[in-house]
Amino acid sequence: DGGITQSPKYLFRKEGQNVTLSCEQNLNHDAMYWYRQDPGQGLRLIYYSQIVNDFQKGDIAEGYSVSREKKESFPLTVTSAQKNPTAFYLCASSARQGGTEAFFGQGTRLTVV
Amino acid sequence: KNEVEQSPQNLTAQEGEFITINCSYSVGISALHWLQQHPGGGIVSLFMLSSGKKKHGRLIATINIQEKHSSLHITASHPRDSAVYICAVGSYNTDKLIFGTGTRLQVFP
Numbered sequence: 389d390g391g392i393t394q395s396p397k398y399l400f401r402k403e404g405q406n407v408t409l410s411c412e413q414n415l416n417h418d419a420m421y422w423y424r425q426d427p428g429q430g431l432r433l434i435y436y437s438q439i440v441n442d443f444q445k446g447d448i449a450e451g452y453s454v455s456r457e458k459k460e461s462f463p464l465t466v467t468s469a470q471k472n473p474t475a476f477y478l479c480a481s482s483a484r485q486g487g488t489e490a491f492f493g494q495g496t497r498l499t500v501v
Numbered sequence: 502k503n504e505v506e507q508s509p510q511n512l513t514a515q516e517g518e519f520i521t522i523n524c525s526y527s528v529g530i531s532a533l534h535w536l537q538q539h540p541g542g543g544i545v546s547l548f549m550l551s552s553g554k555k556k557h558g559r560l561i562a563t564i565n566i567q568e569k570h571s572s573l574h575i576t577a578s579h580p581r582d583s584a585v586y587i588c589a590v591g592s593y594n595t596d597k598l599i600f601g602t603g604t605r606l607q608v609f610p
Binding site for chain 1: 503505536541542543544545546549574587589597598599600601602603
């Protein structure tokens with residue numbers, strides 16, 4: 389079955405450590421996205437990528453980094469520069485941006501202690 | 502003011518009731534999405550529409566482009582419909598998805 393897979397579901401890290409969240413899709417989608425969700429707020433875009441080896445900052449990119457070396461993979465690194473990293477992170481993909489159906493992963497809940 | 506506004510923020514219903522969730526937006530759009538998020542956090546796409554009306558089982562989504570408004574209806578609601586329902590629009594200008602803050606629905610037996 390085609391889909392989008394995020395791992396792990398829960399992640400705990402000590403303050404000051406970098407952590408990488410995995411996102412893989414086998415839908416042959418060109419566009420992939422990372423969103424952050426905080427209680428009472430809508431999803432906010434961190435980074436997005438429309439093609440391999442290219443990505444753009446979203447609305448809240450500071451303290452995060454990404455790579456897109458393969459079409460099916462778009463890992464997100466939460467760096468120690470991110471001031472408030474504890475959140476729920478969602479990865480999504482679509483054939484292209486905006487006007488096509490988006491598919492979402494199950495999310496990763498990151499807790500920094 | 503948010504570019505995508507949903508109402509109500511919270512909604513409780515008895516099993517069997519007809520439910521309506523509203524979404525208004527202020528930007529030009531290429532498409533509007535209705536999404537469902539269960540307590541575990543994963544999100545499922547329910548509908549993507551750019552005009553008219555779509556139906557899937559007990560769910561109906563409508564959109565009025567002139568009024569920049571969409572509604573999601575659930576007929577004969579069931580406790581398993583309890584979830585957060587999120588409206589998102591694909592911006593025509595930037596081609597990015599803009600999300601509402603969601604409507605938390607609880608259906609009691």
